[in-house]
Amino acid sequence: MAAQFGRRLRKGAATTAVAAAAVAALSASQAPGVTVDDQGRQNTGDATSVPDATVDGDDSATGNSPYYTDLPPLSSPNPSPSVGSETGTGAQGATEAGIPATVLDAYKKAEAALREKKPGCNLPWQLLAAIGKVESGQARGGRVTADGTTVSPILGPQLDGNGFALIKDTDNGAYDGNATYDQAVGPMQFIPSTWEWAGRDGNGDGRKDPNNVYDAALAAGHYLCRFDWDLSEPKDLRKAILSYNNSTDYLNTVLSWLEFYRKGTHEIPDGSGSLPVDRSDDGVRPGITPSAPGTTPPARPGTRPGKPSGSRPTPTSPAPGGPSAPPTTPPATTPPTPTDTVGRLEHAGTASLTAMAGHTFAERISARAETDAGKAVAKVRIRFTIAGDTDTTFAGGESVATVVTDASGVAVAPALLAGEKTGAFAVQAAVVGRSVKGVAYKATVTERAADALVRTGEKALTCVPGGEFAEPVEVRATYRGEAAGKVAVAATLVTSADDPTENDKGPFFKDADGKAVRTLTGLRTDADGRLTLPKLYADDAAGTFLLRLTTAGGATLTVELTVAPADTPSPEPDPSSDPDPSPMETPTP
Template sequence: MAAYIGRRLRKGAATTAVAALAVAALSASQAPGATVDDQGRRTAGDSQPTSEATADDSASATGNSPYYTDLPPLHSPNPSPSPGQSSAIGTPVSIGEAEAGIPATVLDAYKKAEAALATAKPGCNLPWQLLAAIGKVESGQARGGQVDANGTTTSPILGPQLDGNGFALIRDTDNGAYDGNSSYDSAVGPMQFIPSTWAWAGRDGNADGKEDPNNVYDAALAAGHYLCRFGWDLSTQADLNRAILSYNHSTDYLNLVLSWLEYYRKGTHEVPDGTGTVPVGRSDGNPRAIPNPSPGRTTPSPVPNRPGTSTPPPAKPGKPTAPTPTPVPTPTPTDTVDHLENAGTARLTATAGDAFTQRISTRAETAAGKAVGKVRIRFTIVGDTDSTFAGGENVATVVTDSTGVAVAPALEAGEKAGDFTVRAVVVGRTVSALDYAVTVTARAADTLARTATTALTCVAGGEFAEQVEVKATYDGAVADGVAATATLVASADGATVNDKGPYFKDADGKTVRTLTGLETDANGLLKLPKLYADDTAGTFLLRVTTTGGATLTVELTVTQPLIPIESATPSESADPSASASPSA
């Protein structure tokens, strides 16, 4: 959940000099590359978000909703037992041990999400402790593990409505489906996704066929994928900072999450569901737990008194109280968007496996054609394709710049050739979508050549000693992954398959004279299976063709077997002495 940039971390009722020292100590010991300012706050060397993580509240995962601000204990998560008593476990534990305990189902969800991302996006290096840190700050680990056996929270975890009254202004995007509010959005679930973000970031983490933000397995996996966008490597401090800031645009939030991340890295342990500790302090100054409006209702968000303000005294008896006028919300940039325009993107084409050289650009405009900045544009890949945006996602949300233009992440062509669409829509407003046509062409070769020059010969009824190997190139470069076909043809200018002469064998040993589904390797090489010859002698042709039109015809020679020559027998009439030499 979120806060305001530059706001000092609130410590709740325990804001004392000791707490200030705690922040300084944590900053020095737990945040790589971080420093401490003169207020005891930690600052990061690289805390600026990427192009998607701008100051626009609605561009974050949580909509910059409030979050818990409790700091981790200064000492190790696993110190020696203290006189403190844990009612959950029934044995003496220290504060550090209690804080380090993560409810069993919640912990399992974090670890399963880490394992899934290690396979799906190994370059991201997502640690489950980062999910635990965000889960602690966002919902107190699902309110101390208040989840059922499937990982779904026993009651919805909802942030305050984001109506611009002390919070970000994000109008309803899901018709109340997730947050029960058809006027404004609220952050939802243990990882506090706003509905518009969940619409594209949601995942099914427990394989039940649903993507539920209130399920800790779904939410943890979604958070993992969200943090691994744009090819970020979370083992580097700069990318780690960017990912956390994209979740919530607040330096204080970044510092707090980094503190819990380092704390959990020092050691954690499992506690029973429902027995985890629940934080108290919150970034909006409200010490209560996250409110949970009933579905279908709009619950007004309490607006805490800010420093320097006080609650107005009640009106004196006898004097009528003037009604407070209902404030009229100031239109947001999103409210002014009338349509989307192509910002100069031509039809995109790339070869399978390659990156597209051009990126999609979309401009948001008013009815008068004026550019609109700070508007979220969602790009979605639509169609039967395995192409993705950089980082492996098929959805990306980008905020328009001051010229009203949003540039989608680079597209990467998959192995499936064909056409598909990238659709651009305005998040939070219903305007006509803008579609971009995209084509992936199959890998191709324009030249084929044998890698050997020896003649290919065989005796009838035998087998060829050498296997045919060819190399494919395209514009002189190696053509890898190119589809090929090998056929034994009857003539050089025809495509008729020969019914006699050399042949291949299939897996069952049967005669085959056409091979399909062949593909060149990473070096552009293709080695054909062994060739055999029937009892027909002569000269035969093997034709190899590839996608892209490369063709090579190879000559095969089959000879008759040699006939043994019998030894000559001397004639009976021959004079045995005829060959004798005369005596000297």
């Protein structure tokens, strides 16, 4: 059966001993934490990896939702078997090991996009494939339309705290259709509060749809790369996977599929993939069959499947010959969570923020969660959102960050990185899962500036009337001793040292039409703060002229330009015109 990935002996082994020997050899290449017993079964029970820190459900991509636990086939997919093959894993193994065409294309396109946007992340498409396999069985075996949208929505069970994380509704049911609790959505199983900021448009249709495999794969890639992790480093790879779902078993299951896909895989037709059924929530809720992705999640007590929350329950009769339903036991009263006790959110000493474009804001935003009585509330999720027309981001390149309050009730947002757009914007802080008034912080990005400007050469700049200057004007801008890159510079041929108005004679630049201009704007230094001005020409006026350069931030440099006729060399004597030599005196006899 397709679900028995982790419990199948290799085909073709004549005896248990032969199979065990073959599996032992294969196990050396398995992911860390995955072991193989003497009967050829893979498991993660002996895994020693543990998460770096406790991650609350809403701080993971999936809300720590259930996932498929099936492990890869024991036979490598390289060379790729055909679907009808009777060798290797056979036809069933081919569909288990293969990846549906559209889904595979989405993973590879996401890898290419991240290679351009975040090259230091080194995201492999095989990691997206491994997560997609564990989260949704590759979009339910590739049951997607031509544009990558799942034939029907993929929904995880509602996160109501009954065997799962407790995440109350954050999207009013917009993504998951549940206005009471959140549910993970789509082939990569994002919870709505994460998709709200992590969602991407991967297929270029102008929408961010968690049920579209192109959108979901690109969003997953950005999510895994958000903290400047280098996924070619095992430590960062581990952190990234645990941030997706904070479970050691989840980590090892994903690593198993990652290693399997790295050895080689093959494309299969859309809709032909097999769907695993072993899930991490098997038996979590006694008497309730876990909902597989794409099926209606279990109904809450007191509701009828297909009815919205709050509908009057309809008594049902037991099936003929079946046992009578046990009496319903009133649910125990759930103690309030820290989030339930928050009465207000306050500024935590953050002043107004200002930074130069391309620089990191010196101060970080912080907010404090308090009860109505003013007592600090720890372990509360605070979501910081950058709002306004700005390209400023938090460290990692995202516009949203969720931080848990510490023992003093304070959550400190990641550092802000100023973009290139100047002007004011706001950062809004709100309590996740609690309707209390948020707080806003004003921030401003100023243009790049320099406080010093110098020539990089010392050679005199000279030209003859009507000619052109052989030496270009080269300068370097700095700010507080460091190179000032991308700083705006203006250059003007001024009348005199005391008169900054544009001169009407002397040296000049040429515009695109070849006409003389004596003022240039829109110049910018390069990343090293250097700038080479366009070629300078001279009219017929001779003398000493001044070129003044100014930068944003007030740096100024005045350069002397000399226009003078070329020196006239002294004529060489013409031998043919030399006078006769003086007659020699005749000696006296």
